[in-house]
Amino acid sequence: MEPIISIENVSYAYEGGEQDRVDALLDVNVRVDAGEFVAIIGHNGSGKSTLAKHMNAILLPTRGDVYVLGMNTRDRSKLWSIRQAVGMVFQNPDNQIVATTVEEDVAFGPENLGVPPDEIRRRVDEALALVDMTGYEQAAPHQLSGGQKQRVAIAGVIAMRPRCIVLDEATAMLDPVGRQEVLRTVRRLASEEGIAVVHITHFMSEAVLADRVIVMDDGRIALEGAPREVFSQPDVLRQLQLDVPQVTELALELARKGVRMPRTPLTVQELAADIHALLGGCAG
Amino acid sequence: MKVPSVVIGQYIPGDSLLHRLDPRTKILLALAMVVALFTVESPWSYLMLAVLVAAAVLSSRVPVKMVLRGLRPIAFILILTFVLHLFMDPGEELFTIWRLRATHEGLRIGLLTVVRLTLLIMATSLVTLTTSPIVFTDGLERLLNPLRIVGVPAHELAMMMTIALRFIPTLLEETDKIMKAQMARGADFESGGLVNRAKSMIPILVPLFVSAFRRADELAVAMEARCYRGGQGRTRLRQLRFGPADAVVAAATIVYLAAAVVVR
Numbered sequence: 001m002e003p004i005i006s007i008e009n010v011s012y013a014y015e016g017g018e019q020d021r022v023d024a025l026l027d028v029n030v031r032v033d034a035g036e037f038v039a040i041i042g043h044n045g046s047g048k049s050t051l052a053k054h055m056n057a058i059l060l061p062t063r064g065d066v067y068v069l070g071m072n073t074r075d076r077s078k079l080w081s082i083r084q085a086v087g088m089v090f091q092n093p094d095n096q097i098v099a100t101t102v103e104e105d106v107a108f109g110p111e112n113l114g115v116p117p118d119e120i121r122r123r124v125d126e127a128l129a130l131v132d133m134t135g136y137e138q139a140a141p142h143q144l145s146g147g148q149k150q151r152v153a154i155a156g157v158i159a160m161r162p163r164c165i166v167l168d169e170a171t172a173m174l175d176p177v178g179r180q181e182v183l184r185t186v187r188r189l190a191s192e193e194g195i196a197v198v199h200i201t202h203f204m205s206e207a208v209l210a211d212r213v214i215v216m217d218d219g220r221i222a223l224e225g226a227p228r229e230v231f232s233q234p235d236v237l238r239q240l241q242l243d244v245p246q247v248t249e250l251a252l253e254l255a256r257k258g259v260r261m262p263r264t265p266l267t268v269q270e271l272a273a274d275i276h277a278l279l280g281g282c283a284g
Numbered sequence: 285m286k287v288p289s290v291v292i293g294q295y296i297p298g299d300s301l302l303h304r305l306d307p308r309t310k311i312l313l314a315l316a317m318v319v320a321l322f323t324v325e326s327p328w329s330y331l332m333l334a335v336l337v338a339a340a341v342l343s344s345r346v347p348v349k350m351v352l353r354g355l356r357p358i359a360f361i362l363i364l365t366f367v368l369h370l371f372m373d374p375g376e377e378l379f380t381i382w383r384l385r386a387t388h389e390g391l392r393i394g395l396l397t398v399v400r401l402t403l404l405i406m407a408t409s410l411v412t413l414t415t416s417p418i419v420f421t422d423g424l425e426r427l428l429n430p431l432r433i434v435g436v437p438a439h440e441l442a443m444m445m446t447i448a449l450r451f452i453p454t455l456l457e458e459t460d461k462i463m464k465a466q467m468a469r470g471a472d473f474e475s476g477g478l479v480n481r482a483k484s485m486i487p488i489l490v491p492l493f494v495s496a497f498r499r500a501d502e503l504a505v506a507m508e509a510r511c512y513r514g515g516q517g518r519t520r521l522r523q524l525r526f527g528p529a530d531a532v533v534a535a536a537t538i539v540y541l542a543a544a545v546v547v548r
Contacts, residue, residue, distance in 0.1 A: 056509060080511050088509045095499045096506035100418050100450045107521035112511040120521045142453040156510065 002070060004164045004196045005032040005055050005086065010064035011219075012050055024050040026219040027064070032164060035194040037187060039207035039227075042216030043241040051216065052168045052200045056086040069163065084113060087157030089170040093149035094141070102128070102144075102152050103137040109160040120159075127155040130193070131185050147178025151185055158189070164196040165189065171201060183209060204231070204245045208266040215240060232264040247271045294350070294409070295416045301529065302344040302414045307423025309530040310411045313537050317407045320541045321400050330399050332544035336537070337403050337410075346413045354409035355402060362398050369394030421445045422524060439515025451499070458495060462488050 012025040024047045032038055032055075042048040053059040054066050057073040069085050071078040087109075090096045099105040103124050110120045128134050131151040141149060150170055157165050167186065171179040183206055189195045190211075199210065207213050213230045215223035217240045223230050231237070234244045234252055244252070247265055251274070255261045259278070265271035297303075302310070321333060341351050355362070375389030412420065425442035432438055463473065466487050473484050 058505060058509060080513070083509055083511050088506075090502065090506055090509075092499075092502060094454055095502035098450065098503065098507060098510075098512075099446060104418065104521060108507075108512070109510040111518050111520055112513065114517045114519050117519060117521060117523050120519065124521065140453070141450065142457065160510065 001033065003031045003033050003067075004069060005030070005198075006067040007031070007051070007054065008065050008067070010051075010054060010061040010066060012047075012054065012059060013062045024219050025054075025061075028219070028221055030214065030221070032196050032198060034163065034196055035190055036212065037190040037197045037199070037210045038212045038214060039199045039201060039210035040214045040216060041201060041204065041207050041242060042222075043202070046216040046240075047219040048200050048216045049168055050219075052088070052166050052198065055164070055166050055198065056083050056088055058088070080113075084160050085162055086164045086166060087160055087162040088166045088168060089150065089153045089157060091169040091172050093146050093153060093173065096153050097141045097149060097156075100140060101137070102133065102139050102141070105141065105152060106155045106159050109156055113160060123159040123161070124155075127159040130158055130189065131155045132181075145178060146174045147181040150174065150178065150182050154182070154185060154189075158195070162195065164198065166198045166200070168200050169202070170199075171203065171206060179203070179206070204243055208245055215242065227266055228264050231266060294354075294413055296346050296350060296413050297416070298345055298414065300344045300414070301533070302340065302410070304529065305414075305533060306524055306526050306530050307411075307415050307419050308427050308524065309526065309534055310415060311420075311423055311427060313534060314408050314411045316538060316541055318404055320545055321404055321407075323545055326548050327396070328547050329544045330396060330403075332540070332547060333403055334399065336540060336544070337406050340410055341406065344410060344414050346410070350413060351406055351409060354405050358401065358405060362401060365401070366394040366398050369397060417449050418446070419522075419524075421449070422520070422522060426524060439518070443515075447503070451496075454499075455492065455496065459488060459492055462491050 007028055007030040010025055010028045011023065014022045014024055028047075028051060030051070040048045040051065050059065054061060054073070056068070057066075057079055060066075060074055066073040068082045071082055073079075073082055097105050098108050106124045106127055107120050110123055115123070124137075125134070128137065131154050133148065133151055133155060136144070136148070136152075141152070144152065153170070154165065165186065167182075171182055174182065183199075186197045186199065187209060190197045199206065201207060208227045208231070210227060213223070213225065213227050214221055215230060215237070222240055223233070223236065231244050231248050234249065237244055243249070245266060247268055247270070251261050251265050251271055262274055262277070263270075265274055317333070317336075324330060324333065341348060370386045370390040371384045373387050373390035373393055375387035378386040378388050378391060380386070415423070421442050424445075425438050428436050428438035428441065463471075467473070471484060471487060473481065476484070
């Protein structure tokens with residue numbers, strides 16, 4: 001199967017004169033397949049946001065190539081097909097909503113693609129239903145909460161019928177409730193609609209929900225794998241200036257004290273179940 | 285000191301005939317009204333036009349107070365115009381104060397000019413009072429569209445208006461936040477003379493501008509990421525349609541305006 005996004009040996013340097021060249025990416029290889037939920041984590045300046053901006057040709061690699069559905073992002077003639085296929089949701093919810101009402105904003109993308117009005121209407125209603133914002137069509141952006149604004153932004157991307165959505169630290173400015181709303185939405189999109197999701201975040205508890213975690217450090221991929229593999233290496237993560245989720249940390253502390261934990265738990269539910277099983281075993 | 289609450293434009297929602305008309309009809313008829321106002325001479329014409337505006341205001345069910353509020357900013361101009369006409373126009377003497385000589389002609393022309401300006405403001409503000417800013421922007425874009433060939437950037441103007449409308453509440457909120465932050469650091473916006481107060485605005489305006497530019501930059505990237513490439517080949521969710529009501533109202537108004545222009 002053709003990958004949705006294929007990043008091949010990509011390096012990127014921010015130009016700032018001869019001496020100030022900053023290498024933000026070094027020889028990075030990433031592949032994103034349909035319906036996959038990939039989390040990219042890393043400390044500030046690790047290159048994770050730069051990587052995200054390569055996925056729909058906002059940035060072009062200094063060396064190497066990025067392919068979206070087989071189209072090279074360097075090919076200017078394919079630019080709009082690439083951006084239609086890979087939508088992007090940014091960090092600040094206020095600075096990406098263009099129109100004065102929710103439905104007009106969701107319609108913005110399809111309008112740019114020249115979709116006929118009846119079809120735009122259908123897509124807007126569909127997209128708002130998918131992000132659970134039906135009934136807010138006429139609301140003004142400043143009346144919405146942060147989580148609602150980000151869901152509108154996601155709807156705006158969905159209405160363009162993309163194959164992949166890249167969330168570039170889209171939860172960074174939200175409160176816990178808003179973050180949960182957004183995550184629930186994108187997970188459903190990945191599992192039910194088959195839309196690949198690339199989630200750039202510095203919240204470990206969000207990375208846990210992904211199918212695959214990529215850990216960036218100094219412009220390189222430092223670790224990659226299923227969340228359980230990645231988070232069972234707390235020492236490596238700490239070296240990369242990252243934490244493990246609190247639950248995992250607790251389980252590892254317990255293990256150090258001699259409690260035999262059956263696995264590396266990633267969520268409160270998992271840990272609770274494990275402890276319950278252990279206690280249940282003791283009490284007979 | 286508080287930033288005024290958010291009221292964008294002066295649209296008063298409603299369901300009157302005037303509210304339901306296509307924005308283009310309303311804009312064009314308001315223009316026709318302006319043209320008529322500047323061509324008519326006789327008091328009878330003015331009376332007919334005044335009746336038309338009054339009928340429109342009443343039928344729109346917009347509170348008359350709101351329509352008259354549009355006159356407040358030009359009240360001074362109205363008075364000045366009237367006084368200048370009264371005393372400066374040559375003609376038969378009405379009365380004299382000190383060395384100023386008021387004339388009959390001055391009184392007549394002064395009054396008519398005041399009526400003319402009043403009707404003009406009322407007719408045009410009635411358009412914005414009965415049309416939501418979004419629909420108004422749409423109408424304007426479509427009306428200006430034929431002028432593209434002579435270089436009028438219709439789409440860009442409309443996009444600018446939309447973005448401005450979108451960001452006014454956001455920037456007001458931000459102004460409020462910055463003011464509170466500066467007040468928490470001991471800034472004083474209320475005392476002192478005009479110069480001092482203007483100076484105290486600098487610590488608000490600088491961060492506001494910096495953030496507005498950052499917002500503009502991010503918005504531009506976000507718009508491009510959503511395939512925005514100008515007005516070419518763009519479709520719209522909302523379609524404007526001239527209905528039968530538009531045709532009837534437009535025809536009736538034009539006939540009436542024509543009659544008002546020719547009447548002696």
